[in-house]
Amino acid sequence: MKAKHQRLVLVLLALVAVLGASGLALSALKDQAAFFYAPGDVARDGLPLGKHVRLGGMVEKGSIARQADGVSIAFVVTDGVAKVPVRFRGVVPDLFKEDSGVVAEGQFQSDGSFVADNLLAKHDEKYMPPQVAGAMHETKSLEP
């Protein structure tokens, strides 16, 4: 084996090791690197009480209820496994709407509900013109 070939094998082995390392990092950090708790995680593992956490999922269709004071809202976050009722007082992001992704920052209450002090809107990877979207989501409305 020539020295050049030896180096080639060594470098390729190093590359495989590096890529393997990133695969291990991805899977090992799976829980710690999660950006938010999904309702299903909470239902399975119990409420993370007394901690400031994020709760993420979809805003359940038809669940947004505006309160009489005009700045408080209540809605339900779901991930298809479990549901969590959320209360929030403040300005919601433009993209916050039902049937769309949301990440709420705040605290779980002992009754299983969540009080948010900040809302982030999460959108999906689909981009399309309004006409196409209109045809696909005819029942979808911006009005609560």
Place this chain on the structure above:
Amino acid sequence: MLHALANPTRFLKIARPLTPILLWLGVALFAVGAWGGLMRTPPDYLQGETVRIMYIHVPTAWLGMGGWSGIAISSIVFLVWRHPLASVAARAIAVPGAVFAALCLVTGSIWGRPTWGTWWQWDGRLTSMLLLFFVYLAYIALARADHDRGGDGRIPAIFGIAGTVLLPIIRYSVTWWNTLHQGQSIGLTGSTIDSAILWPLFWTLAGASLFFAGVVLMRMRALVAAQRVEARLRRLAV
């Protein structure tokens, strides 16, 4: 092919006329994409006009990550075949790569404020991209220190291969972890972006890539010239 290009004199002969072609063609393609993205495409059904930031954000992300792939490939070629030009190429890529990674973070932040409602969050995708930017800075410092102390470039080359660990993490962060950043839109099997919105992205991607290649050639020529000056000064000093 590789051996022919590894000769610095022959490389310079090709790179000199190629540099302005790449730079100007890149600018022209990008301009077409910008015109299409700003004037011709419809707004997104959910994000409205904000979606147009994509036409600059995606190319910067692509080149921020593509730049490091270039450093890794050059590092492998240098370590295995000991081509001096490969080491020059890796050093030449580092600065534009870092600039594009920074632009990706900045444009992403500007996009995040109106859509997500935040400038910055420590989510998997955002954090791993920020790490890549820092790794670029570390590589630039390391390569310069190695060069200044008369090193042969092997240590930065090893660092260039090790840094590749971040590329799959950035790519799969949105698939494997739950993140604020949305999932992958464009894959090998197709795209979840409607074709009416998607097409200018290919122009800005191609344009930015050619421009990037032009900048890399320019920097490679400068580094080769600097090496020749150093060699000549050394000969004069003896």
